[in-house]
Amino acid sequence: xxxxxxxxxxxxxxxxxxxxxxxxxxxxxxxxxxxxxxxxxxxxxxxxxxxxxxxxxxxxxxxxxxxxxxxxxxxxxxxxxxxxxxxxxxxxxxxxxxxxxxxxxxxxxxxxxxxxxxxxxxxxxxxxxxxxxxxxxxxxxxxxxxxxxxxxxxxxxxxxxxxxxxxxxxxxxxxxxxxxxxxxxxxxxxxxxxxxxxxxxxxxxxxxxxxxxxxxxxxxxxxxx
Numbered sequence: 001x002x003x004x005x006x007x008x009x010x011x012x013x014x015x016x017x018x019x020x021x022x023x024x025x026x027x028x029x030x031x032x033x034x035x036x037x038x039x040x041x042x043x044x045x046x047x048x049x050x051x052x053x054x055x056x057x058x059x060x061x062x063x064x065x066x067x068x069x070x071x072x073x074x075x076x077x078x079x080x081x082x083x084x085x086x087x088x089x090x091x092x093x094x095x096x097x098x099x100x101x102x103x104x105x106x107x108x109x110x111x112x113x114x115x116x117x118x119x120x121x122x123x124x125x126x127x128x129x130x131x132x133x134x135x136x137x138x139x140x141x142x143x144x145x146x147x148x149x150x151x152x153x154x155x156x157x158x159x160x161x162x163x164x165x166x167x168x169x170x171x172x173x174x175x176x177x178x179x180x181x182x183x184x185x186x187x188x189x190x191x192x193x194x195x196x197x198x199x200x201x202x203x204x205x206x207x208x209x210x211x212x213x214x215x216x217x218x219x220x221x222x223x224x225x
Contacts, residue, residue, distance in 0.1 A: 041089040041148065044206050045188075046141040047132035047221040050110060050123045051077065055085040057130070073129045080122035089145055091120055092210070092217040100207070100216055106170035109205060110220035126168050129222040136196050136225055140178075140206055142189045149211030150183040156205040157195040164201045164222060174205055182211070198225040 043052045054074035058067055062082065068075040077084055084091075093112045096103045104113035110123040140155050156174035158164065167173070178193045193204075201224055208217040 041092065041146050041210075042142060042144040042208070042217065043089050043091065044140060044204075044219045044221050045143045046139070047134055047204055047223045049088070049091075049206075049219040049221050050129055051084050051091065051120065052088040053130060054078065055088045059085065071130060073125070073127045076125065076127075077122040081119050084120045084122060087116075087119070089143075090116065091123075091219060092215050094213065094215050096216060097214060098209070098216075100218070101171060104218065106172070107168040109169040109171070109218065110203075112216075112218040115218075123220060124168050126164060126166050128165055131201055131222045131224040134223045134225060136198060137192070137194050138223075140191050140193060140204065140221075142191075142206065142208055142219075144185070144187060144189060144210075147185040147187065148213075148215075149185040150180075150189055151209040151211050152182065152207075153180045153189060153191050153209075154178065154207040155191060155193050156207070157193070157198065158202045158205075160197050160199070162202065164203055169203055169205065169220065173203075185211070195225070200225065 043049045045052065048056065054077055057071060058064070058074055058078065062078050062085070067078065091112055093100065093103060093115045108114055108124055111120040114121055140153070142153065144150070154176060155178040156176050158169070158173050159175055162173045177195055178191050180191050183189045201222065204221040204223050206219040206221065208219070210217065
């Protein structure tokens with residue numbers, strides 16, 4: 001009987017240890033390092049936004065020093081704050097009551113006015129961001145991981161003559177080219193855009209008003225027409 005009790009005690013100890021191990025492993029999945037979509041919202045997937053593109057290209061290899069030469073704007077963004085890429089789907093502002101231009105000053109459009117305690121500030125820096133090749137008639141595809149829905153999508157494109165490599169984005173650099181109605185909650189929303197007269201490196205600036213709250217996303221995508 002003593003041996004049986006000893007075996008049962010050992011079994012209980014091993015069960016408890018196993019439970020602790022499972023709990024510890026589970027905790028890894030609530031950190032931004034292991035699950036960038038843990039607090040899922042969304043971003044533009046095509047043309048891809050700056051931070052989403054950096055995460056796609058380097059998320060599995062973000063400490064690789066080759067990034068500094070191969071993708072220098074992503075390099076400076078990763079160095080500034082890795083959470084801007086791990087949380088590529090959280091670039092929004094709340095509480096603007098729709099008057100977002102009053103909350104986002106010139107030179108801060110790509111960070112949504114230094115939102116989220118400045119996490120995304122590096123996205124405002126002009127430079128040789130990787131671009132998506134598009135035609136003057138193109139489609140914006142926005143991923144909504146959380147099925148928030150959309151009150152509207154507004155797509156701005158920089159005017160011809162804007163220099164994306166030297167000039168931080170201002171409201172005056174942009175032309176509003178698409179303004180949609182509501183979208184029912186879904187995983188993706190698309191909007192067709194025509195941007196005649198553009199060539200070279202430009203910025204597509206997508207504003208997504210989520211339907212579930214006073215929450216607006218501001219997304220910079222670099223393109224080559």
